[in-house]
Amino acid sequence: MATKKTAPAKKAATKAKTPRGNGGEPQYQSGGTHPTMTTAQGIPVPDNQNSLRSSPRGPTLLEDFILREKITHFDHERIPERIVHARGSAAHGYFELTKSLSKFTTAKILTEVGEKTPLFTRFSTVAGGAGSVDTPRDIRGFAVKVYTKEGNWDIVGNNAPVFFIQDAMKFPDLVHAVKMEPDRGFPQAASAHDTFWDFVSLMPESMHAVMWAMSDRAIPRSLRMMEGFGIHSFRLLNAKGESTFVKFHWRPKLGMQSTIWDEAVKLQAADNDFHRRDLFEAIDRGDYPEWEFGVQLFTQEQADKLPFDHLDPTKLIPEELIPVQIIGRMVLDRNPDNLFAETEQVAFCPANIVPGVDFSNDPLLQGRLFSYLDTQLSRLGGPNFHQIPINAPKCPFANHQRDGHMQMEVPKGRVNYEPSSLEDDSPRANAKQGFRSFAQQDDGVKGRVRAESFADHYSMPRMYFHSLNETEQAHLASAVVFELSKVGTPHVRERVVAHMRNVDPDLGQRIADGLGMAKLPPAIAPAAPIQDWEPSPALSIIENMKDTLQGRAIGILVADGSDMDSVNKIKIAAEKAGASVKLVAPKLAIKAKGGAQVAIDGQLAGTPSTIFDAVASILMPEEAAKLAKEAAAVDWFRDAFGHLKAIAACKGTQQILQAGGITPDGGVVDPKEVKEFLELAKTRQWAREPNVRTLC
Ligand code: HDE
DSSP: OHHHHHHHHHHHHHHHHSOOOTTOOOSOOOOSOOOOOBOTTSOBOSOSSOOOBSSTTSOBOTTOHHHHHHHHHHHTOOOOOOSSSOSEEEEEEEEEESSOOTTTOOOGGGTOTTOEEEEEEEEEESSSOTTSOSOSSOOEEEEEEEEETTEEEEEEEESSSOOSOSSGGGHHHHHHHHSOOTTTOOOTTOOOSHHHHHHHHTOGGGHHHHHHHHSGGGSBSOGGGOOEEOOSOEEEEOTTOOEEEEEEEEEETTOOOBOOHHHHHHHHHHOTTHHHHHHHHHHHTTOOOEEEEEEEEEOHHHHHHSSSOTTOTTOOOOTTTSOOEEEEEEEEEEOOSOIIIIIITOOOOTTOOOTTEEEOOOHHHHHHHHHHHHHHHHHSSSTTGGGSTTTSOSSOOOOSOOOOTTOOOOOOSSOOSSSOOSOTTSOOOOTTTSOOOOOOOOOOOOSSOOOGGGOOOSHHHHHHHHHSOHHHHHHHHHHHHHHHTTOOOHHHHHHHHHHHHHHOHHHHHHHHHHTTOSSOOOOOOOSSOOOOOOOOGGGOSGGGOOSOOTTOEEEEEOOTTOOHHHHHHHHHHHHHTTOEEEEEESSSEEEOTTSOEEEOSEEGGGSOGGGOSEEEEOOOHHHHHHHTTOHHHHHHHHHHHHTTOEEEEOTTTHHHHHHTTOOOOTTEEOTTOHHHHHHHTTSOOGGGHHHHOOOO
């Protein structure tokens, strides 16, 4: 037996030592029919292992065009990453209209009910580089490219309905301030540092978006559990040229859910790709994420009655004032075939809109209309990026634009100008079908000014704070304290507290206390009187959570001797209710009760409880006793408990809970109570939080 095993290995080792030139056989073998490998010019490659040398131990020849072509291509495999939103995950899907807006717009995509239109959606973090982690505290990009019959429509939004600045002029400053500091090159993907807080504390207008960034919205549990917002007001135009203002909303079918900050931090180590993997795996198993598409429609008269200016992108319109009407849905049902070709090369642009939709005068939107096209020129290398498959419209398109870097088309004929009379089929403008802009009268005075109606920076963050429940308020206050405790400059910390006092006096006090500030800094004089507006209950995540197990993940800890009948009872019921279940054990296979060999999904040390929404364990007492001495097992439960997860712990497991200093509460049940456990698993055990964490 032993001789038989070692013999082929010896042979392979001898073979590897033999120098192989042209015609050398690769050492692996596999089935299938493999096409002949060629160079990019189509020349068959004879050997993909060895470069061309003057002799077996001599120098490599410059003549080796195969090597040079391969290395040159490799050297240029990366393109400049996006300056913001570099880290992204995406999927293909479709948009389906369920209610026509024909009264308000001529856009076919918003009037043809039942039509399924292909789309591509990319979610992203803002601050980190392309290789950064998925779970930092950050606003998420939510960009949708809909390939409509009338051209591409890009809704390039975020998972927060407001932005940090009112005018595009400040965007480069904001981004410089939030990204890693330029001298030291850190922190990556984090706003918890001096330059970010220095900047925002000098920009009162950013306070509302800061509140969103410090709220649980900025640490989503899954990309599938985030809302998306177009932020700016846009216009819809009907056949008569009448305009209605509109704000766009995406609502996740799974409802919203967030991580706990401590959990998000641990997830960064447990799984850098937590969100990317979650999205990919869900689509891969046919669990297609879905969002409702909603619109807030309002007239100029309604806009005039709002106590703030809707053109100011630091303001949201509470849906209690103007309801969100659901008019369609987005389903993501296909993973990209290639991350680079699609997710990386996709080029969004808020200026891509279709006839029947138009822009508003939001000064941030106006600046964005320039920026995206410009950024693609350097990111994708030239003006023909619209020909890359992921960017190309799926409807016919034609014009007289020609040449440039990477022209993929071969235009025919003599006519590349207009007017022309030489060919009958050259493209011409079409006044009837063409894009129209709203005929807005503008008789203002030119100047670099900020409208007076943009001056109130505190009433809306106050309204937002008051719309959160107590738990969410405490998370927000604690997040600000966490971030400021990473800020080394005392006057920056004080300035933030001074703003927060304006947002809400109690919030300011709590943050000051959390930082151990001896004295409250004086509040900053507001530019406009602060008003108390009605809270918007629709903005709370916890208060609006969906009563469902769909999209939740459950981990079950087992070991040798575990009773698979009990395990399967939980697994089957959980999966039936829409959850995904993974078995975790000290080894990748266990010998279950009765002797059956059972394959395991995750090895304990590499599968911490942070990646699950609820955990269960079915262990023989002797195995549990061993695990009670195992840090990974103790942490598994300690973290699950600390992150407010439901726990189903068998009798044996109690030893591990004890080792972790856990006093079971109402969220800890016996695994036999499958129904009760799965009910608890739908949400977090909020009542436990004061017992495990001191919040501000
Ligand atoms: Fe962007 N933004 N942005 N932004 N943005 C980019 O375009 C910019 C803003 C948003 O998945 C860039 O292709 C300016 C608001 C998303 O590929 C760049 C201003 C909102 C994405 C750019 C803003 C966004 C971007 C970088 C202020 C929410 C990622 C690479 C006037 C409504 C899209 C690129 C994707 C990307 C500029 C403000 C959302 C540099 C100048 C407000 C989701 O062009």
